[in-house]
Amino acid sequence: MPPDSVCVMSLRDGAFDAIPVSLAVAPFGLVLGALAVQAGLSPAEVGLMSALVFAGSAQFVAVDLWQTPAPVGVLALTALLVNLRHVLMGAALSPKLGAFPPRLTAPAVFLMADEIWALGMRRAIDRTLTPSYWFGLGLLFYANWFLWTLAGALVGAVIDDPLRWGFDFAFVAVFLVLLAGMWRGRTSVVVWSASAFAAVGAHQLLPPPWYVLIGALAGMAVAAISVDRTAP
Amino acid sequence: MSIDPWTLAAILAMAAATYLTRILGVWVVGTRTPTGRLAAALDAVPGAVLVAVIAPTVLATGVAETVAAGITALVVGRVPMVVAVGVGVTAAALLRSLLASG
Structure with a gap:
């Protein structure tokens, strides 16, 4: 098999493996978008935040703290604090990036949301973590998060409380599945x-x-x- | 649909802070393979982070969450991930409504 088709297959494998977590974050994306609009952000700003920050828990905390005009220092410091765990996660991921050309490391790390990191680390247990698999995981999840938060901002409060429906438990279940593999x-x-x-x-x-x-x-x-x- | 300059500044600052946390561990460790205690500590990160994320929900939130996690753990490994997630969410939703009304 030529290497190109191996790449495409691994990209598709990655995207396929990201489907459960992408579905799991959908209600949260909708709620985040709706809350952000209530807090005073425009839908364009909500989309921009998801596209550039791409960190669910930090975005929820930011929207909770949001004021007009935006308290830039407080929001940056909060994002730093909420995401400190990523330092440990990046350190653990780093030795698994041997198959990545140096120029791909920076964009790969941008996509290191908790779910993508967890799925990538699971993959690295029994296979080499390839850039195509990682970007398959990350790009699907990234587009998915962007679209759901934007949809939430445009449509408003669709699902009032994800806890009531058990959606929050999707993360517990996904993480239990990943833990079983570890x-x-x-x-x-x-x-x-x-x-x-x-x-x-x-x-x-x-x-x-x-x-x-x-x-x-x-x-x-x-x-x-x-x-x-x-x-x- | 407008973008306020302060909001833009806040979003850019949040993005920079988040990216810093994501790249920092990779910068520090690099692609060399760690050994000894560092290797053991880094090997433990995936499990330790996932356990830490779910432990308060599973162990210290309520009976519904603990039982739903137990049910999910029973089917894990026997069914595909999507099915296990479906079982977990359904169990949590049912148990919460049962225990709330009972």
Whole structure:
């Protein structure tokens, strides 16, 4: 098979694998768009924000804090804080980017939303992560997020509360499926218990963006410490 | 349909902040393969992040969420992802409405 058709197949594989998460974010995109218009943004501004920021949780927090005129410093700092987990995620992704030519790294990283990162890391467990697979995942998800948030801004509140319909649980289910593929026996039990314990504790005690970072760091610390015990 | 200059500035600043968090880890680690403790810590990131994201919902929100997660975990690996997600969402929606009305 010529390399070009391998590329196209892998692009299609990526886009196909991004369908469940794309459906899962659709209600959130609609709600975000509707809330943003209520907060004073125009539909053009909502579309621009999705196209340039492309980070669901940061966009929700920003819309929540929105004022006219926009408090630029507060919004930038909040986006930085809410997205701090991406630093850890990028560090974990980096060694899997060996098949990427250097010029593609910057655009590839732009598409590193949580869902795309998780699916890419899952792929890297048993196959080489290729640029075509990554862009297949990322571009479908990107276009999907842009269109749903824009639709929400244009149409208004279509779905008043995604929680009532169980849509928020789609993420839990997707992440459980991905976790099953990452299961490594006893190591996973130890590391994941530490993450879960720390995340639940942080969730009770601190404002929302911190629990993910604290849970992730707790799991990483336990993994780093337990290396010595298993070493010969 | 207009774009306010302050809004544009805020969007650009948010985009820059978000991109910085996405590129920073890649810059620091590069494409070399880490070893030892760093390798173990980075290997743990995917599972640790996913667990941290869902743990408060699964363990500390309510009976409906915990049971729905248990039901989803039972079908995971036996059915395609889309079906597992459908089972999870349906279970969560049903259990929430049952427990809310009961």
